[in-house]
Amino acid sequence: MALLRVEQLTKSFGETRVLKGIDFEMESGEVLSIIGSSGSGKTTLLRCLNFLETADGGSIYVDEKPIFNAEDPSLMTPKAIRHNRINFGLVFQSFNLFPQYTVLQNLTLAAMMKAKEETSDYSKQKRAINAALDKQALKLLERIGLSEKMDAYPCELSGGQQQRVAIARALMLTPRILCFDEPTSALDPELTKEVLHVIKDLKTAGNTMIVVTHEMDFARNVSDKVIFMAKGIIEESGTPEEIFESPKSPLLKSFLKQ
Amino acid sequence: METFFSVTAKLAQGFGTTLSLFFLTLLFAIPLGLLFACLSRLRIRLFRFLMRAFIYIIRGTPLLLQLMIVVYLPGIVFDRPLTKWEIFHQNVPLAYFCGALFAFVINYACYFAEIFRGGIENIPKGQYEACEVLGMSKTQAFFRVILLQVIRNIVAPMSNEVVTLVKDTALARTVSVVEIYFAASEILRLQFIIWPLFYTGAFYLAFSALVTLLFGLLEKRLSRYWR
Numbered sequence A: 001m002a003l004l005r006v007e008q009l010t011k012s013f014g015e016t017r018v019l020k021g022i023d024f025e026m027e028s029g030e031v032l033s034i035i036g037s038s039g040s041g042k043t044t045l046l047r048c049l050n051f052l053e054t055a056d057g058g059s060i061y062v063d064e065k066p067i068f069n070a071e072d073p074s075l076m077t078p079k080a081i082r083h084n085r086i087n088f089g090l091v092f093q094s095f096n097l098f099p100q101y102t103v104l105q106n107l108t109l110a111a112m113m114k115a116k117e118e119t120s121d122y123s124k125q126k127r128a129i130n131a132a133l134d135k136q137a138l139k140l141l142e143r144i145g146l147s148e149k150m151d152a153y154p155c156e157l158s159g160g161q162q163q164r165v166a167i168a169r170a171l172m173l174t175p176r177i178l179c180f181d182e183p184t185s186a187l188d189p190e191l192t193k194e195v196l197h198v199i200k201d202l203k204t205a206g207n208t209m210i211v212v213t214h215e216m217d218f219a220r221n222v223s224d225k226v227i228f229m230a231k232g233i234i235e236e237s238g239t240p241e242e243i244f245e246s247p248k249s250p251l252l253k254s255f256l257k258q
Numbered sequence B: 001m002e003t004f005f006s007v008t009a010k011l012a013q014g015f016g017t018t019l020s021l022f023f024l025t026l027l028f029a030i031p032l033g034l035l036f037a038c039l040s041r042l043r044i045r046l047f048r049f050l051m052r053a054f055i056y057i058i059r060g061t062p063l064l065l066q067l068m069i070v071v072y073l074p075g076i077v078f079d080r081p082l083t084k085w086e087i088f089h090q091n092v093p094l095a096y097f098c099g100a101l102f103a104f105v106i107n108y109a110c111y112f113a114e115i116f117r118g119g120i121e122n123i124p125k126g127q128y129e130a131c132e133v134l135g136m137s138k139t140q141a142f143f144r145v146i147l148l149q150v151i152r153n154i155v156a157p158m159s160n161e162v163v164t165l166v167k168d169t170a171l172a173r174t175v176s177v178v179e180i181y182f183a184a185s186e187i188l189r190l191q192f193i194i195w196p197l198f199y200t201g202a203f204y205l206a207f208s209a210l211v212t213l214l215f216g217l218l219e220k221r222l223s224r225y226w227r
Ligand SMILES: Nc1ncnc2c1ncn2[C@@H]1O[C@H](COP(=O)(O)OP(=O)(O)OP(=O)(O)O)[C@@H](O)[C@H]1O
Pocket: A013, A016, A018, A036, A037, A038, A039, A040, A041, A042, A043, A044, A045
């Protein structure tokens, strides 16, 4: 059974049709890389999955439960969206850490607010909840090798460190599927390595991930499945071997030659 | 004959009026400026246009002229000067003070509105989106993440504007509000002593220094967190 199933997803901005019917599915624990030239709709697809954009048509299922359906308004209420979007996490190209909070606070803030909303006697349990969240955050920081930076502010970190913190921040909410939009394209090669290393570790730990990337080596070596997008459709998809060793579509061939 | 102490006492009394004008202007102009800023960001084009046009007119004309219009125009248009309005109970100084305050509040609200609007619009879109994908509601995002960044953005321009307000209060004398400068010029007019006029400078300087210091502390406090 597929963990994520996307059917006939379409999205236009005004007259421009950016997604023209996207279909794919992925299993739990899989890593899916999305490649394609600039403007092919990769970011838009991720933003639709994360409800930052509302698709015009199609549907999205997680565990075969519909979490988005363009025809079903009951899934489109702000409450339903807030509930359903936590299936996904998103790591941005530009990190977007909260500058006024320390690394530790960046990790715990959203989870703390969620606990506050969902726990009826929050004021009584506040201490216990916060201690548990701090512990969870420290564990994640240890995993990304930034324990000693827990009290630093984002501006005191390198780009690579900031991106690793952003990854940990997304993981705090234990999303079913973690999405990355060109997580390393704002970084120089040395820092790119450390971020990709963290993503590889997450794969080993069994996380399900969708990674939009221009790092062809990463797509080839780390992912289980690769999607090549062109002009708003999935032009070709398959295993890394199929995509990189025996590409069929002329568009993909010329894309790989660049 | 005036002594240093009697002059100081008279000026201090005028300075009381200066301070009232200063604080009351801030008290009303800050929330009003926030309202103006929100209106000038509305999706409804007409509102947005009217608000921005109004702000443009107020910022593009001298405060001095606005003071004259508020205080003297009712007398000309309605044939009923501000000082005769029932709400002022024949209290002439109060009428002038309120007229001046009204003009100051409108004028400063427009300047503050532009500062607030800039402060809000300078927050990167990514900050809102990061909050959203982390499952925060709009309100949570605003109060826990955005607001402090807006405050930080506006501290420096607000500091400039508030120091300017300290000095602008002297314009109130043109519509018969007996603030500190007016008090000093009365001493000059009645007793031909000129030094109290220069002495007022000390009051303005001390007060500006205090305001600058307070804003400086706030800025330092905020920048302890981030660049
Ligand atoms: N908010 C928007 N309003 C209008 N057009 C948009 C918007 N967002 C994206 N587009 C358009 O949609 C198309 C696809 O954009 P998208 O960002 O999804 O491409 P991408 O594959 O992520 O490209 P890149 O590799 O450069 O990041 C582009 O032509 C872009 O101009």
